[in-house]
Amino acid sequence: xxxxxxxxxxxxxxxxxxxxxxxxxxxxxxxxxxxxxxxxxxxxxxxxxxxxxxxxxxxxxxxxxxxxxxxxxxxxxxxxxxxxxxxxxxxxxxxxxxxxxxxxxxxxxxxxxxxxxxxxxxxxxxxxxxxxx
Numbered sequence: 801x802x803x804x805x806x807x808x809x810x811x812x813x814x815x816x817x818x819x820x821x822x823x824x825x826x827x828x829x830x831x832x833x834x835x836x837x838x839x840x841x842x843x844x845x846x847x848x849x850x851x852x853x854x855x856x857x858x859x860x861x862x863x864x865x866x867x868x869x870x871x872x873x874x875x876x877x878x879x880x881x882x883x884x885x886x887x888x889x890x891x892x893x894x895x896x897x898x899x900x901x902x903x904x905x906x907x908x909x910x911x912x913x914x915x916x917x918x919x920x921x922x923x924x925x926x927x928x929x930x931x932x933x
Contacts, residue, residue: 809897843931859916
């Protein structure tokens, strides 16, 4: 069951249902915690500045100021060379449900702390009227 925390991360009901289907595999604990503490909305109600599944974003590393364009996807669609990153990765989990302007924070597999600002949302399926992707 999810907790309804106004002002916190948002997720569409469809993304929530699909991510819960992945629970049969091993979900990262950060993603499990997030799924239990977010606010759910319908796809039609998701604001256009929220990172949803298959959103394409530009992030800027807080330390290096390097910018990257990333697309958040499911594990079967990962293509790192094309910027498609899994929602199961530390970066992917940290981006999901965040607003443009938010700071995403995660740890690398070696334990290093990373942080990046979500500078721009280049594409969000729901903003184009695609409520089923």
